[in-house]
Amino acid sequence: xxxxxxxxxxxxxxxxxxxxxPLQAQTSYSALxxxxxxxxxxxxxxIAKWVEDGELITQDFEPxxxxxxxxxxxxxxxxxxxxxxxxxxxxxxxxxxMLVLSDVEGEYDSLLRFLKANDVxxxxxxxxxxxxxxxxxxxxxxxGDQVTETLLLFYRLSIEAEAAGGHLHFILGNxxxxxxxxxxxxxxxxxxxxxxLMGIPSRALLGADTVVGRWLRSCNSIExxxxxxxxxxxxxxxxAGDKLDIDAxxxxxRSVIGMLRNEIRDVDKKILAWGSYGPLWYRGYFGVQVATYxxxxxxxxxxxILNGAGxxxxxxxxxxxxxxxxxxEDRVLAIxxxxxxxxxxxxxxxxxxxxxxxxxxxxxxxxxxKAR
Ligand SMILES: [Mn+2]
Numbered sequence: 001x002x003x004x005x006x007x008x009x010x011x012x013x014x015x016x017x018x019x020x021x022p023l024q025a026q027t028s029y030s031a032l033x034x035x036x037x038x039x040x041x042x043x044x045x046x047i048a049k050w051v052e053d054g055e056l057i058t059q060d061f062e063p064x065x066x067x068x069x070x071x072x073x074x075x076x077x078x079x080x081x082x083x084x085x086x087x088x089x090x091x092x093x094x095x096x097x098m099l100v101l102s103d104v105e106g107e108y109d110s111l112l113r114f115l116k117a118n119d120v121x122x123x124x125x126x127x128x129x130x131x132x133x134x135x136x137x138x139x140x141x142x143x144g145d146q147v148t149e150t151l152l153l154f155y156r157l158s159i160e161a162e163a164a165g166g167h168l169h170f171i172l173g174n175x176x177x178x179x180x181x182x183x184x185x186x187x188x189x190x191x192x193x194x195x196x197l198m199g200i201p202s203r204a205l206l207g208a209d210t211v212v213g214r215w216l217r218s219c220n221s222i223e224x225x226x227x228x229x230x231x232x233x234x235x236x237x238x239x240a241g242d243k244l245d246i247d248a249x250x251x252x253x254r255s256v257i258g259m260l261r262n263e264i265r266d267v268d269k270k271i272l273a274w275g276s277y278g279p280l281w282y283r284g285y286f287g288v289q290v291a292t293y294x295x296x297x298x299x300x301x302x303x304x305i306l307n308g309a310g311x312x313x314x315x316x317x318x319x320x321x322x323x324x325x326x327x328x329e330d331r332v333l334a335i336x337x338x339x340x341x342x343x344x345x346x347x348x349x350x351x352x353x354x355x356x357x358x359x360x361x362x363x364x365x366x367x368x369x370k371a372r
Contacts, residue, residue: 034194035148036072038080038211046082046211049198056197074125075152081159082211085218087254090246092167094226094350095133099358100335101347102137102232102317103173106144106188107339108153110360114345115157117362125153127160133225134161137317137335138173138232138280142186144339147179148205151212158215170219172253173232173318174280177273180206180213181260208258217257220250221279227372229311233318234282234332236294237301239272243308249279285332286319299328306331312372315348324348324357330370 034051041047044063049056050072061067067080099120104111115121115134122128136154141147158168175186182203184191195202206213222231224246229235235244249272256269264270272278276292283289287296306312317336324335324346337345346357349364356364 032190032193032197034190035075035146035152036069037148037198037205038067038082040209040211040214051194051197075149075156077126077156077160080156080211083159085214087218088169088220088223090220090223090250092133092169092223092225094228095131095167096351097129097132098135098225098350099129099132099347100135100137100230100315100350101345103139103336104136104144104150104339105139105142105175106147106150107342108144108146108149110339110342110345111150112153113342114347114360117360118347118349118358119362121157127157127164127166129161129164129166131165133167133169135169135171135225135230135315137171137230137315139175139317139336140170140173141179142175142184143188145188145190147187147191148212151206151216155212155215169223169225169230170216171223171230171232172216172219172221172257172280174274176216177253177257177280179203180216180257181263183260203258213258217254221253222246222249224309224311227310227312229306229309229314231279231314231316233278233280234285234297234316235279235305235314236277236282236284236297237305238275238277239279239282240305240308244305246309253280281318283319285316285327285334288319299331302328302331313369324367326367326369331372 031053032051036048036050039047046061046067048059048069068078069076099118112125120129120134140150154170161168179187180203182201184202191205192202195205206216208214208217252269253273256264256273261270261274277294283293284297313331313333315333315335319334320336321334323337324333326333335348339345342360345360349356349358355367355369357367358364
């Protein structure tokens with residue numbers, strides 16, 4: 001937004017007068033700021049790097065030294081916990097309450113407002129959802145200019161949720177895999193610039209040796225919670241094969257994170273992580289761009305895949321909808337709404353055996369699901 005405003009302004013100014021005004025404007029608009037990245041060191045220490053007004057700032061933490069950056073306390077909490085990573089399970093019991101959202105795309109401010117309004121976090125941004133579960137169905141990165149903030153919030157909440165007996169499910173989307181592989185076509189230029197200041201390639205911002213990048217590598221691409229299946233884009237018959245093997249798909253995608261499409265030698269894994277029929281890209285529930293994503297999946301195939309996975313419905317992001325929409329008589333719930341219009345965002349709240357929509361004011365509206 002700011003970039004666009006500047007362009008409009010500077011064009012007018014350049015026509016009207018000399019260089020002075022656009023240059024001043026550029027100084028105030030283009031100063032680079034980037035939230036901290038935490039690089040794990042072999043000795044157990046951590047180096048934090050962030051950018052303030054175009055200047056790289058580095059802070060070293062000794063092994064076991066608390067990670068406290070007062071300047072970023074609102075984002076990180078007073079101390080950032082860094083537990084040993086573990087691969088998250090992919091099969092879960094249905095919790096008593098569960099909020100499901102998708103495709104935040106770096107819109108951290110709206111995400112935080114949304115979570116506060118729906119009592120997932122308190123006024124200070126700490127987990128207040130108790131034993132509830134929060135599910136993000138992918139594409140939290142790219143497009144927006146607060147990608148790092150968004151990921152750090154999810155990372156911190158994953159730890160706080162666990163401590164409260166709840167859980168945060170971060171399902172990987174194609175944009176997480178793209179960014180981690182170094183395909184940053186959809187990222188703001190600031191990320192490339194920040195990486196350059198740190199002397200690393202862009203993908204190293206979420207490398208396996210970073211706190212957030214390591215955590216993302218422990219997340220799944222497909223999970224089943226109760227009788228609901230969660231996947232970023234959808235499950236094609238090519239992905240499912242005879243019977244959907246959730247664990248194998250998670251393991252295979254995990255094994256090629258950090259690689260670009262053309263760096264992956266194993267064809268099956270390449271197709272899973274980057275292919276248009278893969279779970280992070282498929283659009284076959286929607287019947288759009290059929291030349292790339294194939295024809296609309298038949299209800300018979302959909303039922304066979306769901307039955308094979310022990311699920312009644314599948315919840316997806318990735319393909320845009322104006323509001324959460326049930327397809328195939330609510331076998332598919334599509335929830336990729338636009339977070340750049342926060343007032344239009346709706347997420348799914350499952351509570352007491354029912355589902356409602358919630359908005360950024362915390363207001364609820366009904367979305368009657370067809371029985372399955
Ligand atoms: Mn996507």
